[in-house]
Amino acid sequence: MDNQLMRALQQLLQEGKVPSVALLKGRVGKQVSMHELISAVQQAKTAPEKILAADTAPAPAASTAAKNSNAETSNSAEVLAELKAIRNELTWIRAHIEKQNESASDS
Numbered sequence: 108m109d110n111q112l113m114r115a116l117q118q119l120l121q122e123g124k125v126p127s128v129a130l131l132k133g134r135v136g137k138q139v140s141m142h143e144l145i146s147a148v149q150q151a152k153t154a155p156e157k158i159l160a161a162d163t164a165p166a167p168a169a170s171t172a173a174k175n176s177n178a179e180t181s182n183s184a185e186v187l188a189e190l191k192a193i194r195n196e197l198t199w200i201r202a203h204i205e206k207q208n209e210s211a212s213d214s
């Protein structure tokens with residue numbers, strides 16, 4: 108899936124919105140095939156946690172990665188705090204989706 112599509116889906120999910128083809132098309136703002144849009148929305152609806160966990164940043168160059176390795180190990184407390192925040196957000200999103208599913212089934 109295109110990184111721009113992935114980032115747009117992540118934004119929608121983080122905002123608590125249910126991804127749709129129209130919302131996604133509005134966020135992407137470029138020519139994307141209907142097939143790609145539909146496929147992306149289906150993936151977001153079936154596995155939102157995978158969309159949120161996906162890394163959309165470009166991979167660093169080998170020399171940059173070597174320089175960053177020392178900094179990354181010294182920031183383990185920050186990483187753990189970030190992971191905890193992400194886990195909390197995922198819990199909220201799952202509860203929100205379940206609530207919407209319950210509302211839809213009650214109708």
